[in-house]
Structure formats: C-alpha cells, structure tokens
Amino acid sequence: MTSVTWQRRRTALARFWLQYRTQRAGLVGAAILVVAVLAALITPFVIDPTVMDVTKATGAKMAPPSLEYPLGTDESGRSILSMILWGSRVSLLIGFMSALLSMVIGTVVGIAAGHFRGWASAVLMRITDWFLVLPSLVLALVLSAILGGSTSTIILAIGVTSWASTARLIRAQTLAVEARPYIERSLALGAGHWHVMSRHVLPNVAPLVLANTTLQVASAIVAESTLAFLGADSGQASWGSMLRGSYDWGATTAGAWWYILAPGLCIVAVVLAFTLCGRALETVLNPRLRGVAR
Template identity: 40%
Template sequence: MIIGGALVLAWLFIAAFAPFISPYDPIKVNVTDSLLPPGGAHLLGTDDLGRDVLSRVMWGSRVSLSVGLISVSIGFLVGVSLGLAAGYLGGTFDLIAMRAVDALLAFPALVLAIAITAALGPQIQNAMIAIGIVAVPAYARLTRGQVLAVRAREFIVAARTIGAPTIRIVLRHIFPNVVNALIVQATLSTAFAILAEAALSFLGLGPQPPYPSWGQDVNYSQRYLPNLKWWMSVGPGVAIFTAVFAFNFLGDALRDALDPRLRRSA
C-alpha cells in the first residue's frame, strides 16, 4: 500500500502544481531546440517543435488524472445508485436495470468508450462521459450483489419492522456495509480510466493539439522512433505505466486491508 499510495500522491502533487513546477511552457514552440536528447536543460529532451517533454508530461498528468477522477465519479454515482435501488427494491426494476447493465457489458469496455466518444465528438468532456458510462456496470453489479447479501440481515429486518423509511435504511444501514468494496473498485477503476483516456487520446478522441496529453504524445512520437528519437515516447509512456500501476497496486492493497476474509487468511 505504501508504494502505491506514494506513487498516487506523487502524481496528484505533480498534477496539482504543474503550473508552478514545470520548467517550461508545454505548448510553446521553439524550433531552435527541436529534437534535443535528454540533457541538463531538458531532462527528458524535446520534441520536433522544441517543446520540453518533461513539461508536457507534467501538464499531461492534469488531463489524465482529471479524466480518471471525474469519469470514475460519474460511474460511481450512477452505478451505485442503480445497484442500491435494484438490490433493495428487486422485482421488475431489478430485472430491467440488470438487463441494461448486461447490454453494456456485452461490448468490450474500451471499444464502447471509443464508440461513445466518436459519436459525441473528440473533446475531453466527452471522453469523461464515455469512460464514466463504461464504468457504470461494474459499480451497479458490485453494489447489487453486496446489497443482496446485506438486506436479509437481522438489523435490516428490524429497521423495516419499526417502519424506518426506505431511503434511511438504504443510506444509513446498507450503504455503509458495502462502501469498502466500492472504495477498492473506485481505485481500480481510476487505473482503467487513465489507460482509457490515453487510448482515446492516442486515437485523436481526447484533448486536441497543442494541449498536452500522454496518449496523444505517444501517438505523435511514434513517427520518430525509426530515427532513434526514443525520448519523445519514453516520457509519456513511463507516465502512463507508473500512474496505472500505482492505482492498481493501491487498489489491491486496499482490497487486502479492507476485506476481513483476506485479513483472517493472512
């Protein structure tokens, strides 16, 4: 957990303070410094327009983490609400809601995100919406399963018996008992969201040039790999890897810490 948490905090710090700690303007063109290898003045080198790669990586973290956190929030709010209602109410609503979720799950998540973004248009806001929609089924199914396991317990039956309102039972008695699993899912979903944003940007469906984006910069740099200008792709590539690794590692650690069955087996 320490390693994953430290990496997540490091990227959050870089994203928050990129305007103050980045050495150069990430979109300023300086052709006299084009394609410089990593060195003292430019620690990760420059691209073909003379833009500092390190600065673009730092500013790109703002895009990736913003998309990750906002899209996960969208998926969390919609999916958890749907799962709570379906699991507690049951009946026709549960059947319709879960069939809608199954319909979304019929498509590969990344392919569905690409299709939605392409339909809405290549903008960062649309990428957030698309990734958020793709995240809904995981939260809905997880929440519903947890609710079905909790709603038959004695304290829920007792709350119903004394006439407690449904919304009170769901929010005060059921939701706190399922939140641990949702925290783990949210952390793992953030890793997927960062990777999905990079894929969308790679395909030109994310932030548009000249604004920095990790996926866009990887795509842009591949034309220079045959000329051994490797540093243009290494910076954003390593950034994507470490950010996704950090959230996955943290999610696995949180699952081990929050799941009592895993704690007992350890």
C-alpha cells in the same frame, strides 16, 4: 453527540491507517500517487503554459536528453519533461473524474437493483448486462466522436461506459446486506426504502466502493490513453496524446526512444500505483483478506 461522533471517526481513521501501514505495496503505491498529484498541482506555478505552444518552441526537433532538456524534445522542439508535467494534469483529472462518475452510476444502479425486487430489478440488470456485453472502449470511442473532443466529453464517455461491472458487484453486496436480520427489523419498524438504502446498505457497501474506485481510476487512465492514441483526445496535452504524437511523427523509426518511453513509463507507474493502493484497501477493508501475503 457531535464530539462523540467525531471521536469515533478519528478512532476509525487511526485504526485504518495502522492496518494500511502493514501493506508495504500499498505504501509504495501511495507514495507514487502523492508525487504524481503534487507534480500535477504545482506545474502551473513552476512551468509557463506557453511552453506547450508549438509556435514558441525553441529546442531542436527530436533532440535527445540533455542538460537543457532532461527528457529530450518532441517533433516541434518542445520539452518532453514540460509536456509530461502538463499532461499529468489532464490524465489524472480524466482518470479521477471518470472513475468517480462510473462509481456513482454503478453504486446507485447496484443498490437499487439489489434493494428493489421484481420488474425494477430485472430492468436495471438487463441494462447492466447490455453495457457489460458491449465493448466499453469501442462505445467510449463512438461517444467521444459523436460529442466532440474535449476533457468533459472524454470523462463522460469513459464514465458512462464503465459502470456495469461495479453495479454487478454492488448489487451482490446489497443482497448480502439486506439478508441480515436488522434490515428485517428496520422494515418492521416502518423504515422506508430511502432509509434502508442510505442508512443501512450504503455504509456497508462503502468500503467496497472505495476500494473499487481506486482500481477504476487506473482503468480510466488506461482508457484515456487508449482513446487519445486512437485519435479521440481531449484537445489538450496528455500522456496518451503524447504517445499518439510519437507514433504520428515516427519516433520509433527516428530512434527518439525518449519520446515514447517517458509518457509510457508515467502511465505504467501511475496505473501500477492505483492498483497497489486498491489491492491494499481491499485487504484492509475486507477482514477475510487480512493476513494474506503483503
């Protein structure tokens, strides 16, 4: 039985890859993400972390790109390229983890609100509406200021303030799934709430959750960069904190375009890559979207 199950999963993955390969934009996005993730993973093995120490910087301040410093230096003489690589670890970590936290909360609340009716659903949806009405960025800024600056704080602040739209989406899909006849037959045979939600509803909403998670990572990276620019950084170098540093030290007026352009382009490229992958996943996993322009 186990071998049959694994065979079905391998067949499903092969079918998914064949369909995903037809999405050219998705392949471009996946290639960018692979490069970004590999760069973040190998950075500790190729670049000494002491390069981030301002007391050990040896370069000229605000020096333009050169052979020694391909992307120039910052206000302390540190290599922008090294900061970009080390900053990618923090930005990607916050993006992935906060999106994961957001999707877990949104999925649990959405399935529960769609499955349970009456006062339970009403309470969950009123809480969801409250989070939808409040500006998530402002709420995340307040939370990070109260809890203190750290990577885990930023992840928590972004994750707990960005799940409401996901909950709405999952609830709508849950209502559609539970309207199908086999759900009624399962309940008639004595299936409990946990069985219906975990065995029937969750597998059917999982493709939507996967596609939405990819898009949520892009939003989380933008949110982290915005929070860092506003001063609520994690205490470690990230692309957002680099933009903040370029602003504080007047990189624009000093003509240090490399200090602004490098982290800005990294944010744009990674966010675009996640968006392309998310749209491609949405097209592959939703049969009604297949055949649209790629």
